[in-house]
Amino acid sequence: MCGIAGYWSPGGLSADAGAVLRRMTGAIRHRGPDDEGYWCDGDVGIALGHRRLSIIDLSVEGHQPMRSQDGRYVIVYNGEVYNFPELRAEQVREGATFRGTSDTEVMLWAIQRHGLLEAVRSFTGMFAFALFDRAERALHLVRDRIGEKPLYYGWSGGTLLFGSELKALRQFPGWQSEIDRGALTTFLRYGFIPAPHSIYQGIHKVRPGTILTFRDGKQPDEVTYWSAREVAERGRAAPLNGSEAEQLEALHGLIVRAVRREMIADVPLGAFLSGGIDSSLVVALMQAQSSRPVRTFTIGFQEAAYNEARHAKAVASHLRTDHTELYVSPAEVLAVVPRLPALYDEPFADASQIPTFLVSQLARRDVTVSLSGDGGDELFSGYDRYSHVERLWRVVRVLPPAARRAVVRGLRALPPHAWDQGLRWVRPLTRALGVRVTGARLHRLAEVLTAGSPEMLHRDLLSHWRDPEAVVRDGIEPATIFADPPPREALGDVRSLMMYLDLVCYLPDDILAKVDRASMAVSLESRAPYLDHAVMELAWQLPPRMKVRQGQGKWALRRLLDRYVPRALIERPKQGFGAPIEHWLRGPLRDWTAALLDERRLREEGYFAPAAIRQRWVEHQRGLRDWHYHLWDVLMFQAWLETQRPSGAQVRPEVVSAVA
Numbered sequence: 001m002c003g004i005a006g007y008w009s010p011g012g013l014s015a016d017a018g019a020v021l022r023r024m025t026g027a028i029r030h031r032g033p034d035d036e037g038y039w040c041d042g043d044v045g046i047a048l049g050h051r052r053l054s055i056i057d058l059s060v061e062g063h064q065p066m067r068s069q070d071g072r073y074v075i076v077y078n079g080e081v082y083n084f085p086e087l088r089a090e091q092v093r094e095g096a097t098f099r100g101t102s103d104t105e106v107m108l109w110a111i112q113r114h115g116l117l118e119a120v121r122s123f124t125g126m127f128a129f130a131l132f133d134r135a136e137r138a139l140h141l142v143r144d145r146i147g148e149k150p151l152y153y154g155w156s157g158g159t160l161l162f163g164s165e166l167k168a169l170r171q172f173p174g175w176q177s178e179i180d181r182g183a184l185t186t187f188l189r190y191g192f193i194p195a196p197h198s199i200y201q202g203i204h205k206v207r208p209g210t211i212l213t214f215r216d217g218k219q220p221d222e223v224t225y226w227s228a229r230e231v232a233e234r235g236r237a238a239p240l241n242g243s244e245a246e247q248l249e250a251l252h253g254l255i256v257r258a259v260r261r262e263m264i265a266d267v268p269l270g271a272f273l274s275g276g277i278d279s280s281l282v283v284a285l286m287q288a289q290s291s292r293p294v295r296t297f298t299i300g301f302q303e304a305a306y307n308e309a310r311h312a313k314a315v316a317s318h319l320r321t322d323h324t325e326l327y328v329s330p331a332e333v334l335a336v337v338p339r340l341p342a343l344y345d346e347p348f349a350d351a352s353q354i355p356t357f358l359v360s361q362l363a364r365r366d367v368t369v370s371l372s373g374d375g376g377d378e379l380f381s382g383y384d385r386y387s388h389v390e391r392l393w394r395v396v397r398v399l400p401p402a403a404r405r406a407v408v409r410g411l412r413a414l415p416p417h418a419w420d421q422g423l424r425w426v427r428p429l430t431r432a433l434g435v436r437v438t439g440a441r442l443h444r445l446a447e448v449l450t451a452g453s454p455e456m457l458h459r460d461l462l463s464h465w466r467d468p469e470a471v472v473r474d475g476i477e478p479a480t481i482f483a484d485p486p487p488r489e490a491l492g493d494v495r496s497l498m499m500y501l502d503l504v505c506y507l508p509d510d511i512l513a514k515v516d517r518a519s520m521a522v523s524l525e526s527r528a529p530y531l532d533h534a535v536m537e538l539a540w541q542l543p544p545r546m547k548v549r550q551g552q553g554k555w556a557l558r559r560l561l562d563r564y565v566p567r568a569l570i571e572r573p574k575q576g577f578g579a580p581i582e583h584w585l586r587g588p589l590r591d592w593t594a595a596l597l598d599e600r601r602l603r604e605e606g607y608f609a610p611a612a613i614r615q616r617w618v619e620h621q622r623g624l625r626d627w628h629y630h631l632w633d634v635l636m637f638q639a640w641l642e643t644q645r646p647s648g649a650q651v652r653p654e655v656v657s658a659v660a
Contacts, residue, residue, distance in 0.1 A: 002064070003031030003050050003520075004076040004130055004151075007172060008139055008214065009045040017047050023171040025049040028164055031078070031520045039065040039074055046132050046139065050076040053523055055265050055369060056084075059102025068108040070587060072135050077104055078164055079127030079149045080527070082261035087122060116140060116211065120225050122530060123263070128206070130162060139214045145226040145533050146375075147195065147208030147508030150516060154203035160308030165517075166345045169203065177203060184347075184607065185475035188468035188633050191349035192510045194480050199346040199640075204458035208508055210308045226533065232500045233490045235540025247546055248542035251538060252560050258532035259371070260284040267368035270295030272359055272526075273323070277557050277570055278373025278382070282529055284319055284564035286371060293322040297363040297370070299355050300327035303580050314569050326362050333358070333579060334588055341640040343521045349464075349629075349636040350510050351581045357518040366524040374511055375530035378502045379539040381553035385461050386495050392445075393494055404449055409445035416625050419443075454494045455485045464629040471612050481505045493544060499615060503536075586621060593617070593631065596638040605641065608634065 005024040019036050029036075032051025040047045050064040065076050081087070084103035088096075089109060096109050105397050107129075110119035116131065126148035131140040140645070141162055143151050152169060153162040156176070161169045169175065177200035187193050195205035206212055209226040242248050263269060263286060269282045273296040286294045296316050299308030309325050316323035336354050341347075363370045363407065377383050396404065414422070419442050447466055451457035459482040460466065469475050481504055512528075519526040529535070542556060549555045561570060585593050595601075597617050602610040613634055616627040 002050060002076075002078045003028035003164040003168070004048075004050055004078050004128070005168035006048040006076065006130055007156075007162070008047075008160040009158065010216070011158065012045045013040055013042045013047060013507060017042070019324075020171070021047045021049040024163060024168045025051050027167040027171050030523055033523050035392065035589050038077075039076075041134070044134075044137060048074060048076045048130060048132065053368070053525060055080065055267055055525055056102055059100055062102035062104065064104060066104050066108060068260065070112055071112055072133065073108055074132045074134065075104065075129055077107065077127060077129035078151075079125060079129070079144065080262075080525070080534070081107060081123045081125040081127060082258075082264065083122075085125040085264070098129070116142075117223065117225055120211065120579060124534070126527070126531070128164065129256045137215065141212040141220075142212075143206040143208055143210060145209045146228070146503070146531050146536070147510070148512050148516065148528065148531060149271050150513065151206040152198060152203055153206060153212070154198075154200070155218060160218075166198065166200070166203065167342075177201060181472055181475040181607070182478045185468040185472045185477040186480065187347050187349070187626060187637065188630075189463045189470055189477065190506075190510070191464055191629070191633055191636075192331045192513065193346060193348075194505050194509045197478060203522055208504075228500070228504050228536075229486050231537050232496070232503070232540050233486055235537065235542075236490065236492045236496060238541065239422070239543050240538065240541040244546065246473040247542060248556060248559055251535075251542070251556055254532070254535045254538055255281070255560070256285055256289070257441050258529035258535055260289055261532070262371055262527040262529050263289065265462055268295070268366060268370040269371075270297060270363055271365040271371040272373070273295075273298050273312045273316060273321070274308045274314075274373070275315045275569075276373065277554050277561055278376030278530065280315045280373075280565055280570060281376075281557055281561045282371050282373050283315070283321060284561065285529075285575070287319045287321060288564070293320055295363075295367055295653075296321040296323045297359055297366075298323070298325045299359040299362060300325055301333075301579075302327065302330070311569070315565055318565055318569060324362065324366065326358075328358055330588065334584065336638075337589065337592075340636065341643045342518050344513075344636075344640075347633075347637040347640045348513065348517075349633045350514050351579045351628075351632060353514050355520060355581045357521065360519040360524050360526070361522050364524040367524070369525045369527060370519070371527050371529060373530065374515060374526075374528040375507065375536075375553065376557060378499055378507045379530060379536060379545040380555075380557050381495060381499055383498075383502070383553070383574060385458070386498050387551055387555065389454060389458050389461060389498055390494050392448060393457055396451065396457065398451060399449075406618075408446045408449050411442050411449075416443050446561065454488065454497060455501060458482075458498045462506065464633050471608055473606060473609060495544070495548065581632055582620075582626050585628055585631060586623075590621075593635060596635055597631070607637070607641075 017040050025036060029051055032053045034054040035052035037050045048065045065074050067074050069450045081103040084106040088106045091109050099106050110122060119288060120142060126144045128143050128149035128151035141151055141153055150164055152166055156172050161172055163169050180201045183193050183197040183199050193199060195207050198205055209224055211223045211225060212220040215218045240568060271286055271294060273279050274282050283294060283296055298312035301307045313325060333354055336357055420438060448457055448460045451460050465471055470479055481501060488497050491500055515526050546556045547553060597613060599610045599614055602608050616630050619625045620627040620631060
């Protein structure tokens with residue numbers, strides 16, 4: 001796992017090109033503290049830089065930038081190709097010889113022998129790399145199938161810049177880029193910025209599963225070498241044959257193989273363990289293939305609603321892992337908040353970013369690689385909202401527009417706190433029925449009842465600010481995947497449509513971005529076996545009944561886990577990995593929040609219309625409504641904006657006092 005950065009100036013390199021490149025890679029040293037390397041061609045104007053976190057082949061033979069044996073290609077590469085031992089064995093049979101044992105050499109040989117497109121299709125792993133073809137004078141930027149590894153690019157004047165993180169691009173001399181107000185509106189809706197957009201105008205994310213090729217012109221050619229949409233549609237059109245037992249065996253075999261491959265490392269290795277289905281199955285399969293106890297790591301919180309540590313401890317005890325848990329104090333958790341803008345590099349507002357960083361920091365004390373259960377929810381129907389949307393859509397689609405409008409008016413007739421007062425008389429009954437009804441939820445229901453399609457209903461449930469264009473000055477929200485999803489008929493049902501939308505948007509741009517930045521901030525490599533493309537492709541071939549039974553998702557994963565862990569340790573309501581932001585905003589973060597949301601400040605900065613933000617802030621402080629999602633979005637932008645000032649990143653005194 002590493003960090004890459006570089007630039008291409010067709011007019012040639014300046015005399016200080018090496019120093020510029022070192023500043024760019026120095027900004028992402030945390031991604032690769034073990035080694036650094038640079039390669040420049042002044043005649044062509046290309047400069048490639050690399051920071052290395054040594055995982056495979058710790059010797060100098062794994063040093064990058066690396067040239068192909070014929071001298072045609074030069075690569076800087078971030079990630080892991082897990083099937084490189086099999087590819088290497090095939091290449092040796094073809095007559096290949098190697099200096100070292102790294103996967104980078106294997107990649108270059110495959111590219112040299114078969115061409116870039118065929119080679120990339122043969123790679124199983126997570127990767128983002130820049131490859132310069134000296135013969136064709138072409139620069140290729142390549143990102144893995146599902147977007148585990150980040151890669152940004154854009155122009156500064158006539159120079160093409162690229163890098164693993166935006167902070168590398170900002171080191172280029174004369175860097176100037178305006179904030180993209182369209183991207184900001186999207187951020188307020190989701191709490192993250194979907195690819196290909198970034199927070200800066202003219203700076204983009206390489207889309208997952210694509211190769212961008214730059215030649216003389218500024219606009220790249222884009223080739224999709226793997227399409228999640230095609231995989232989903234093909235899988236639903238040609239479901240897996242065989243009995244349930246045979247389908248479970250097929251799935252089990254692929255996940256076992258993925259885990260085995262991802263356990264290859266020349267450094268200490270462990271796993272994140274929440275005690276939920278996804279991570280527990282990964283750890284169980286790791287332990288089954290290990291001759292010694294696997295290192296597992298969990299963060300605990302004093303607040304019961306956010307604490308999974310006791311469940312993880314029970315699973316770890318059963319599997320006999322070498323388990324480490326750390327209960328963190330509120331002060332330790334809050335101390336992370338001032339670091340978030342620098343960690344995430346562009347506005348990012350998934351509050352689970354805080355515990356994700358803390359568990360990464362904990363694991364890094366003992367290991368350099370950690371496996372996770374990311375991807376299980378999106379591939380095997382784990383999110384509760386899938387059931388909510390299915391039920392809601394069944395109601396919404398049969399309600400005449402007039403009836404729907406009448407219901408919406410009725411739900412909005414009372415403010416949330418008034419509904420709560422009235423509902424207190426029936427709350428024992430709703431609790432007995434397993435339904436939690438609140439005024440805020442009724443108002444949320446009123447919002448989503450206006451959706452005209454299941455994908456828009458799903459989007460509305462994911463949305464924080466429902467009308468971000470009304471909050472961002474001059475902001476026009478760009479189109480996202482929700483505007484052009486595959487037809488529902490091609491995927492078979494509403495639930496599959498939602499899983500697809502999450503797979504191509506929420507997973508790469510929220511979950512995987514969160515894990516990458518949090519883990520790489522402490523120089524830890526995180527691997528996700530469920531995102532092996534063979535596992536993803538088989539998951540889409542499984543019939544719906546293999547994923548959902550009696551409203552409960554992840555049926556196949558649950559049955560596989562039964563082989564290793566007693567069901568009593570696992571079966572419980574799904575619990576998110578979050579932090580009590582709503583309480584902090586009224587408590588230890590109150591002064592910090594008040595300063596960042598100061599009405600005069602918002603007006604002078606000119607990005608937001610202050611009225612709606614101030615209204616939510618006041619209502620949240622008074623306990624009239626929980627607006628923490630909306631406020632955290634704005635706060636994460638405001639805190640990030642402070643790091644963009646010419647004086648550099650400054651933490652306001654209010655934050656320091658809040659976390660002291």
